[in-house]
Amino acid sequence: MNGKKPVLEIKGLRTQFFLREGVVTALDGIDLTIYENESVGIVGETGCGKSMTAYSILRLVPHPGRITAGSIKYKGNELTTLDIDRMRSVRGTKISMIFQDASTALDPVFTVRDQLGEVISLHQGIYDKAALDKKILEALELVRIAAPRDVMRMYPHELSGGMKQRVMISLALSCSPSLLIADEPTTALDVTIQGQILKLLKALVAKTGSSMMLITHNLGIVAETCDRICVMYAGRIVEDAETFELFANPRHPYTAGLLVAFPKLGEKKAELPVIRGTVPDLMNPFKGCPFVDRCDKALEVCSKQRPSRVAVSPGHFVSCHLWSGGG
Amino acid sequence: MGPESGPSNAGEPLIEVTDLKKLFPVKKGVFGRVVGHVHAVDGVSLSVMRGETLGLVGESGCGKTTVGRAILRLVEPTDGKVVFNGQDVLGLHPGQLRAIRKRMQIVFQDPYSSLDPRMTIERIVGEGFAVHGSPKGSKDPNVAKRERIHELIEQVGLSHDHLSRLPHEFSGGQRQRIALARALALDPDFIVLDEPTSALDVSVQAQALNLLKRLQSKLGLSYLFISHDLSVVGHMSDRIAVMYLGKIVELAPADVFLRHALHPYTQALIASIPMPDPKMRKDRKGIEGEVPSPTNPPKGCRFHPRCPKAFADCGWNAGDLADWLKANGQTDQDGVVAKDAAKVREDGFVLGFWLRAGSEPLALLKFLREVTTRSKAEVPMFQAVQAIDTLIGNRVIELRCMPLRADRHGGKSKSGGKKLPSKLVADKVYHAIVDSYTSDSSHNLGRLLLPPEVKGSRVYVRVIGPEANWDTLRTSLRAFFEKRKAAGERFAGSVKGFSIRKAKGPKLSVVVKFKPVEEPPTYDLGGGHMVSCLLCKHGEPPAP
Ligand SMILES: Nc1ncnc2c1ncn2[C@@H]1O[C@H](COP(=O)(O)OP(=O)(O)OP(=O)(O)O)[C@@H](O)[C@H]1O
Ligand SMILES: Nc1ncnc2c1ncn2[C@@H]1O[C@H](COP(=O)(O)OP(=O)(O)OP(=O)(O)O)[C@@H](O)[C@H]1O
Ligand code: SF4
Ligand code: SF4
Ligand SMILES: [Mg+2]
Numbered sequence: 001m002n003g004k005k006p007v008l009e010i011k012g013l014r015t016q017f018f019l020r021e022g023v024v025t026a027l028d029g030i031d032l033t034i035y036e037n038e039s040v041g042i043v044g045e046t047g048c049g050k051s052m053t054a055y056s057i058l059r060l061v062p063h064p065g066r067i068t069a070g071s072i073k074y075k076g077n078e079l080t081t082l083d084i085d086r087m088r089s090v091r092g093t094k095i096s097m098i099f100q101d102a103s104t105a106l107d108p109v110f111t112v113r114d115q116l117g118e119v120i121s122l123h124q125g126i127y128d129k130a131a132l133d134k135k136i137l138e139a140l141e142l143v144r145i146a147a148p149r150d151v152m153r154m155y156p157h158e159l160s161g162g163m164k165q166r167v168m169i170s171l172a173l174s175c176s177p178s179l180l181i182a183d184e185p186t187t188a189l190d191v192t193i194q195g196q197i198l199k200l201l202k203a204l205v206a207k208t209g210s211s212m213m214l215i216t217h218n219l220g221i222v223a224e225t226c227d228r229i230c231v232m233y234a235g236r237i238v239e240d241a242e243t244f245e246l247f248a249n250p251r252h253p254y255t256a257g258l259l260v261a262f263p264k265l266g267e268k269k270a271e272l273p274v275i276r277g278t279v280p281d282l283m284n285p286f287k288g289c290p291f292v293d294r295c296d297k298a299l300e301v302c303s304k305q306r307p308s309r310v311a312v313s314p315g316h317f318v319s320c321h322l323w324s325g326g327g
Numbered sequence: 328m329g330p331e332s333g334p335s336n337a338g339e340p341l342i343e344v345t346d347l348k349k350l351f352p353v354k355k356g357v358f359g360r361v362v363g364h365v366h367a368v369d370g371v372s373l374s375v376m377r378g379e380t381l382g383l384v385g386e387s388g389c390g391k392t393t394v395g396r397a398i399l400r401l402v403e404p405t406d407g408k409v410v411f412n413g414q415d416v417l418g419l420h421p422g423q424l425r426a427i428r429k430r431m432q433i434v435f436q437d438p439y440s441s442l443d444p445r446m447t448i449e450r451i452v453g454e455g456f457a458v459h460g461s462p463k464g465s466k467d468p469n470v471a472k473r474e475r476i477h478e479l480i481e482q483v484g485l486s487h488d489h490l491s492r493l494p495h496e497f498s499g500g501q502r503q504r505i506a507l508a509r510a511l512a513l514d515p516d517f518i519v520l521d522e523p524t525s526a527l528d529v530s531v532q533a534q535a536l537n538l539l540k541r542l543q544s545k546l547g548l549s550y551l552f553i554s555h556d557l558s559v560v561g562h563m564s565d566r567i568a569v570m571y572l573g574k575i576v577e578l579a580p581a582d583v584f585l586r587h588a589l590h591p592y593t594q595a596l597i598a599s600i601p602m603p604d605p606k607m608r609k610d611r612k613g614i615e616g617e618v619p620s621p622t623n624p625p626k627g628c629r630f631h632p633r634c635p636k637a638f639a640d641c642g643w644n645a646g647d648l649a650d651w652l653k654a655n656g657q658t659d660q661d662g663v664v665a666k667d668a669a670k671v672r673e674d675g676f677v678l679g680f681w682l683r684a685g686s687e688p689l690a691l692l693k694f695l696r697e698v699t700t701r702s703k704a705e706v707p708m709f710q711a712v713q714a715i716d717t718l719i720g721n722r723v724i725e726l727r728c729m730p731l732r733a734d735r736h737g738g739k740s741k742s743g744g745k746k747l748p749s750k751l752v753a754d755k756v757y758h759a760i761v762d763s764y765t766s767d768s769s770h771n772l773g774r775l776l777l778p779p780e781v782k783g784s785r786v787y788v789r790v791i792g793p794e795a796n797w798d799t800l801r802t803s804l805r806a807f808f809e810k811r812k813a814a815g816e817r818f819a820g821s822v823k824g825f826s827i828r829k830a831k832g833p834k835l836s837v838v839v840k841f842k843p844v845e846e847p848p849t850y851d852l853g854g855g856h857m858v859s860c861l862l863c864k865h866g867e868p869p870a871p
């Protein structure tokens with residue numbers, strides 16, 4: 001878009017879990033491009049494949065799952081076939097990740113100083129204690145931790161949720177990655193702390209010039225944070241567009257349904273519009289559109305044929321027969 | 328429900344909670360010594376009218392769940408009053424409590440852990456009948472029960488063939504419906520909904536919220552709707568109460584609330600909600616800092632350390648200054664403060680600095696005075712500083728504590744007839760002195776003292792101030808313990824000594840004193856809008 005260079009290009013990505021009971025298709029043909037200096041939001045409900053998209057990019061899909069089709073290119077280099085050592089160096093230096101639950105990502109037996117110090121000395125080659133301490137302090141100040149000197153000496157369990165998430169962000173950014181993947185970075189936090197963390201993430205991404213892939217189930221968060229949004233449903237991206245366009249003109253019936261199902265402060269309604277039913281089981285392969293059982297606008301073709309991704313306007317893509325039929 | 332049940336007029340309180348308190352002890356060590364208390368709920372008053380939804384919002388740990396559980400006596404409140412339909416719930420004996428529990432139910436947040444995984448849906452929904460008896464009806468009780476369960480399961484939008492299944496076969500939204508059916512089984516009047524939709528996805532949440540509203544209007548239910556999500560609470564509630572650290576800081580009818588919320592915390596909550604509309608993208612004016620520990624909540628207004636509007640009298644104290652010096656890097660400046668340990672007096676309103684050898688008290692004094700003058704305009708904390716003084720001399724008054732023997736005369740005195748080792752007497756002495764800082768003004772101990780130090784059976788009271796004051800203070804201390812002894816507190820009689828000694832260790836040198844403050848009162852702005860914030864006193868135009 002606008003001559004910007006892509007950082008990440010995903011085409012036809014499929015990730016499946018091979019269980020005794022059958023095959024779960026967690027990702028079913030994902031197409032996604034993230035450009036330089038861009039923050040892209042991935043939204044969708046539980047189990048739609050948001051985290052699996054991130055794990056697939058980093059080649060961290062847990063057993064018994066694996067990538068079965070498609071390609072993931074980081075600045076032109078294919079990641080799906082990269083050997084493990086090279087992949088390891090991509091993780092953490094080129095692409096780094098922040099998880100929802102910071103306590104699982106921080107090592108409980110090491111202090112904040114130990115953990116930040118290790119990453120910084122590894123990536124920046126600083127081993128002198130005084131110089132390293134200075135860098136660690138800077139890294140903590142960057143994420144606006146109060147009393148960083150005290151925090152340095154602390155263990156993860158001594159930190160509040162918000163402080164842990166700040167340390168995580170500091171860790172993730174300390175090697176200046178080109179792409180930062182944040183998987184529900186504020187879901188476990190209180191709303192006032194969530195605001196602080198999002199503000200911080202936004203400012204730091206802008207400052208360092210990285211791109212960001214922000215995963216969340218909260219439409220409000222992507223609306224405020226991201227340039228572009230991908231809406232996922234049952235392992236597919238059903239609609240993607242620039243943020244303003246998506247909220248102004250949601251084209252996919254699922255997106256439109258989600259936008260109105262959200263109670264908004266100050267809007268009193270007797271009843272909220274709902275999307276009936278629940279998300280489908282990914283064990284059964286879909287012949288047609290996975291949303292067909294819940295869709296009020298379904299056509300006959302919807303249960304038979306998979307809708308393809310079409311542009312409804314420049315940069316606005318939808319996978320829905322309502323739009324591919326009319327052309 | 329017998330003669331107590333009055334006519335069910337709308338607009339009449341079904342539940343009235345007054346000054347509810349719940350403290351949880353914080354224990355430490357192998358013997359579980361109580362080292363403090365979590366003030367989970369600290370003086371909450373609210374009412375829920377018939378057919379009404381009262382929303383209760385606030386951040387994690389502010390005490391929402393504890394309020395809900397204490398109303399139902401699922402935790403025993405420490406203090407306060409709960410009246411349900413004219414009946415004092417806290418005074419009921421177990422039998423009466425069981426009868427009233429039929430009419431008050433609770434639905435928990437987690438639809439995964441609140442249902443027994445080994446029980447079929449039919450048994451889960453019918454659980455209440457096992458305790459309270461089958462539903463009324465002329466028929467065979469088993470038939471009546473079955474019919475009722477069918478009716479309930481339909482009411483929550485599930486079907487009969489779900490009844491024989493186990494909880495794990497259901498999605499989160501369906502499990503929450505099952506929990507709701509169980510809560511409705513005994514025809515309650517009042518349901519505490521504790522984050523009923525927090526674990527659900529947006530599309531499923533909308534279904535659940537609609538169901539709750541429909542059931543309410545059909546069955547005339549009253550809800551206490553607990554959530555950390557202000558958008559959801561705003562959608563569901565007739566009135567909204569905001570909690571912060573165990574207290575309700577603002578309560579108002581929903582429409583007033585959304586337009587005229589006054590409390591800075593409420594405003595911060597509203598400003599923090601990410602709006603699902605990019606056109607409303609705002610430069611977040613959210614608030615800084617995190618929620619402090621409920622074990623030792625901030626003095627004065629509990630929100631003052633984070634409040635963007637705080638005034639001089641909002642509760643600033645020595646702890647805030649210590650934090651501020653740390654956070655603002657002032658500790659490094661001149662190297663003065665850094666070398667010297669700051670110590671906060673127990674009641675929180677005096678900060679003392681222990682100077683290390685070679686430090687210059689006058690430099691520290693100058694530094695603190697300068698910072699105070701410089702920052703007064705921007706940082707209201709510095710307006711609350713009452714005095715910054717140097718201390719002359721370096722003395723202590725030593726109190727020697729004797730062991731307390733068992734009372735031979737049957738132990739009628741207040742302190743009981745037990746034997747008390749001298750160390751425990753010293754502990755008592757320490758607390759008596761500390762308590763007197765705020766509660767006993769007649770001896771004026773708080774005027775001059777830093778925290779006493781306990782070493783074994785001795786208690787050392789720091790003497791601060793000009794030489795002439797030492798004797799006055801010694802006299803005050805003596806009089807203080809005489810009075811306690813006369814009041815029947817035996818331990819006071821075993822305090823001996825009162826000798827002035829030279830203090831060992833680092834030299835105490837500078838103190839910063841703050842004016843002690845109270846919690847802000849609750850202001851009634853009319854129309855059911857209540858706020859606990861000094862903005863009302865300082866003349867912020869209240870909501871029209
Ligand atoms: N170990 C596994 N075995 C089988 N299926 C799995 C496994 N891990 C994930 N899946 C499937 O992959 C799908 C996508 O999961 P993913 O974690 O990406 O969802 P998500 O969108 O991140 O959801 P959430 O919002 O709950 O985090 C899920 O439907 C899940 O059933
Ligand atoms: N049984 C208990 N023993 C000790 N402390 C407790 C207990 N239950 C709650 N607390 C403490 O009381 C305070 C209030 O807890 P409560 O669960 O009522 O908060 P909440 O507002 O419901 O929070 P959340 O939004 O996280 O559910 C917390 O600090 C909590 O740690
Ligand atoms: S493809 Fe058909 S079923 Fe799917 S969303 Fe579009 S109209 Fe609905
Ligand atoms: S009383 Fe009001 S103005 Fe003062 S700190 Fe509390 S919330 Fe802020
Ligand atoms: Mg996930």
Ligand SMILES: [Mg+2]
Binds near residue numbers: 391392521
């Ligand atoms: Mg709770």
